[in-house]
Amino acid sequence: MSNDAHNSRRRRSTEQPTLKQVADAAGVSAITASRALNRPDQVNELTRARVLEAVERLGYVPNLVAGSLASARSRFIAVIVPSLANSVFIEVIQGLQETFEAQGYQILLGNTEYDLEREYQLIRTFLGWSCSALVTAGLRHNEACRTLLANCDKPIMEVMELGEARDLNVGLDHTEAGRCMARHLLERGHRQTLFIGARLAGDYRAGMRYEGHREIFEQAGLTAPLLELERGGLDAGAAGLERALAEHPDIGAIHFANDDLATGALLHAQRLGLAVPQRIAIAGFNGLPIGQHVTPRLTTIRSPRHAMGELAATAVIRRLEGQRVARRQHDVGFELLVGDST
Amino acid sequence: MSNDAHNSRRRRSTEQPTLKQVADAAGVSAITASRALNRPDQVNELTRARVLEAVERLGYVPNLVAGSLASARSRFIAVIVPSLANSVFIEVIQGLQETFEAQGYQILLGNTEYDLEREYQLIRTFLGWSCSALVTAGLRHNEACRTLLANCDKPIMEVMELGEARDLNVGLDHTEAGRCMARHLLERGHRQTLFIGARLAGDYRAGMRYEGHREIFEQAGLTAPLLELERGGLDAGAAGLERALAEHPDIGAIHFANDDLATGALLHAQRLGLAVPQRIAIAGFNGLPIGQHVTPRLTTIRSPRHAMGELAATAVIRRLEGQRVARRQHDVGFELLVGDST
DNA sequence: TACAACGATGTTAGCGCTAACATGATAGCG
DNA sequence: CGCTATCATGTTAGCGCTAACATCGTTGTA
Numbered sequence A, B: 001m002s003n004d005a006h007n008s009r010r011r012r013s014t015e016q017p018t019l020k021q022v023a024d025a026a027g028v029s030a031i032t033a034s035r036a037l038n039r040p041d042q043v044n045e046l047t048r049a050r051v052l053e054a055v056e057r058l059g060y061v062p063n064l065v066a067g068s069l070a071s072a073r074s075r076f077i078a079v080i081v082p083s084l085a086n087s088v089f090i091e092v093i094q095g096l097q098e099t100f101e102a103q104g105y106q107i108l109l110g111n112t113e114y115d116l117e118r119e120y121q122l123i124r125t126f127l128g129w130s131c132s133a134l135v136t137a138g139l140r141h142n143e144a145c146r147t148l149l150a151n152c153d154k155p156i157m158e159v160m161e162l163g164e165a166r167d168l169n170v171g172l173d174h175t176e177a178g179r180c181m182a183r184h185l186l187e188r189g190h191r192q193t194l195f196i197g198a199r200l201a202g203d204y205r206a207g208m209r210y211e212g213h214r215e216i217f218e219q220a221g222l223t224a225p226l227l228e229l230e231r232g233g234l235d236a237g238a239a240g241l242e243r244a245l246a247e248h249p250d251i252g253a254i255h256f257a258n259d260d261l262a263t264g265a266l267l268h269a270q271r272l273g274l275a276v277p278q279r280i281a282i283a284g285f286n287g288l289p290i291g292q293h294v295t296p297r298l299t300t301i302r303s304p305r306h307a308m309g310e311l312a313a314t315a316v317i318r319r320l321e322g323q324r325v326a327r328r329q330h331d332v333g334f335e336l337l338v339g340d341s342t
Numbered sequence C: 001t002a003c004a005a006c007g008a009t010g011t012t013a014g015c016g017c018t019a020a021c022a023t024g025a026t027a028g029c030g
Numbered sequence D: 001c002g003c004t005a006t007c008a009t010g011t012t013a014g015c016g017c018t019a020a021c022a023t024c025g026t027t028g029t030a
Helices: A021-025 A030-038 A045-058 A064-071 A087-102 A116-128 A143-150 A174-187 A205-217 A232-249 A261-270 A305-320 B019-026 B032-039 B045-058 B063-071 B087-102 B115-130 B143-150 B176-186 B206-220 B234-247 B261-271 B305-320
Strands: A078-080 A104-109 A133-137 A156-161 A168-172 A193-198 A226-229 A255-258 A280-284 A300-302 A329-331 A335-337 B076-081 B105-109 B134-136 B156-161 B166-172 B193-198 B224-228 B253-256 B281-284 B301-302 B328-329 B335-337
Touching: A021 A030, A021 A045, A021 A143, A030 A045, A064 A305, A064 B063, A064 B115, A078 A193, A087 A104, A087 B105, A087 B261, A104 A116, A104 A300, A104 B087, A104 B105, A116 A133, A116 A143, A116 B063, A116 B166, A133 A305, A156 A205, A168 A305, A174 A205, A174 A255, A174 A280, A174 A300, A174 A335, A193 A205, A193 A232, A193 A261, A226 A232, A232 A255, A232 A261, A255 A261, A255 B305, A261 A280, A335 B045, B019 B032, B019 B045, B019 B193, B032 B045, B076 B087, B076 B115, B087 B105, B087 B134, B087 B305, B105 B115, B115 B134, B115 B143, B134 B305, B156 B206, B156 B305, B166 B176, B166 B305, B176 B281, B176 B301, B176 B335, B193 B234, B193 B281, B224 B234, B224 B301, B234 B253, B234 B261, B261 B281
Parallel strands: A078 A104, A078 A133, A133 A156, A156 A168, A168 A329, A193 A226, A193 A255, A255 A280, B076 B105, B076 B134, B134 B156, B156 B166, B166 B328, B193 B224, B193 B253, B253 B281
Antiparallel strands: A300 A335, B301 B335
């Protein structure tokens, strides 16, 4: 005995009401109910009111999966970053999220852990979710990933750095940032300097800053040695300072790849009783708040990371809405914050 | 003239190959191809090899939207946090993400900005995506949200704090943490103390810590005034210190709601030439690395946030796989880190 | 008055995949 | 040898929604 019209092969799992039920309750067809919810201007105001009332009464929650399948569009934006441990990416994500969510897009966040193969897998997954657009941190991808991106007609936004982007690009010139800090150190009279970074294979943008740094010092006829650490963070910065003093006793300034390292070193110098910048000058990158609170204030470079996220999202949204994007490439620039540590 | 069998109402948008095409290329039916990809043990090894070869050759990317609709299951886990600006949530998210992604689940991240109405909207959206489970930070939700959660048969995990959870719960007792620090301050001989927090309506867990703090001091016959700031962060901590000294000149110790505020205050005290802890003792909460790098080291409470995420994810996964979850409620505890600032 | 133009709504046919059931071949066993 | 159990694969019928086309009344216009 079937208690239903045709229970031959039913498999509705949840008892959630469907759009059809809402439509029946409102006395309209399913498509009208759909339009009432998604294209309000295409239905009569009274009809819409009845549909909304039925939605409310039945506690209808639209099945977005079905909607995406039918329309071949989801309102997902894939966002792929190499790390969540680094606050830099968090700030960009925040800018992206605020802007996208305000327009009704949902972010799908992927974390590659600096692994390009994982990036490929993530992009595959996200494409499988018919995401509307892709935002990735960085311009470097592996072969498979480049193929996937090339064969995909969705907007692709590459953020953080500037360069030969596939499609849209919002970022800053890291090589130039490295040059900028190097020039500052030179101006301050530092001749014996060291660049300290961590895991530069992954954080290749730090490597680019080192290249800029080296360029300037070599132009001045000076060497610019590099010290690469196994890990990042405050502890690593402190350890890096120790190693620097041991391996390069005559060093006068250290250009750190980021503020975490630099702050760790600066606070450690305090503990060691080393005068900063007299005995050793310290510079960072990122312009994190902590750098402006330590004494002496850290010399660093600040980039508009939140704005970078907003600008990137805005450009993607314009593209998705079929509008022209004014600039495919946008340099957000950076700002040298001269503190008292150099 | 149709160049296709029946182009009456075609609307395939992308030219992405479908599972059917893969199946044809491999000489099997669609369902076999599906099984080859999703239930490898249910198909013959050779058949599977042929399917995988076809997948590779055609560059097939599974349409996860269609799969989810058909199976009424997605591999999404909704994760809802009140803020991304606070590194505390980031660490929990990292723990969640690592664990979930390792099991093939994708995180859908929502940010409520401490707004319970936004939380409701996010949960609606995520349910619309047929997420497999929901992880939310905190036990407080608004009426609509509670209804939604009550009528939803998916695993629900509430993290960060312990209490009357709807389903699963992993967290720590914030009231007890507040008591713990208060006892420490009492032991150190501090009688005139002040609790400083920011935006406690949103960060109600800080409010719970204050309640614990007050309880202990009132039991000792002492008052425990509260100073609430408009904003958080290092700057706010510095400003809070100034206000505390102005409004409570006889104060000997400040219990800050978190390490950001405490560190800001501690570094500002340095600049002001105030001896910490002799003139003013400072305590925080969270156990952030920076607190262990400043001089004097910050007294604080560390909670295992990364582990909290891992444990939460593990429990949810067990539930999803139909296994029994040993403990519906799990207290991850906390640890008093006695520094030199108290 | 006839006809186009438009607005509001409905009908039909999928989107690409998988659950449920069906089938057929092979193995195991008394 | 007939029976059931098991494995590998196929057929059918949706999942819940929306695109595309169709319909029907109402207006405006020559």
